[in-house]
Amino acid sequence: MEENAVVRSLLALAQVVRLRVFRALVVAGPDGMTPGALAEALEVPATGLSFHLKELANAGLVSQERQGRNLIYRASFEEMNQLLAFLTENCCQGQACELAGDALQSHRTPSCQRPS
Known part of the structure; x- marks a missing residue:
């Protein structure tokens, strides 16, 4: 992945509503969600939601x-x-990486596993 694409993705996720939208779409999986379902689930006005979906799509993080x-929007x-x-x-x-605290246990990536 090119650094410019990384920056675009991180900028898109660096906003609370967009982060919540992206996480909801990740949870929805391949079925995705309609804007109406997203707006209802996240209690976000539909008018503002379209802007956030466009920003996530421009960053390549969601498809429609x-x-x-x-x-239907999908992560x-x-x-x-x-x-x-x-x-x-x-x-x-x-x-091998040591992660701080058990709270991070569920968020480990394969390259950062605790040593056995």
């Missing part, structure tokens, strides 16, 4: 597909995984 009369898992890979590429310079 028309199904009949509905637009781009490939883009998300590329971003995570870029951020953890040089994690601990190739050595």
Whole structure:
């Protein structure tokens, strides 16, 4: 992943509503969500939501597909995984990483596992 694409992705996620939208779409998985369902689930006005979805789409983090009369938005898992890979590429310079506290246990990436 190119650094400019990383910066675009991080800028898109550096806003509370967009971060919440992206996380909701990740949870929704390949089924995705309509803007109406997102607005209702996140208690966000639909008018502002379209702006945030556009910003996430411009960063490549979400895609949209028309199904009949509905637009379905989905998280781009490939883009998300590329971003995570870029951020953890040089994690601990190739050595096993120790994570601070058990609270981070569920958020470990494969390159940062605690030593066995």
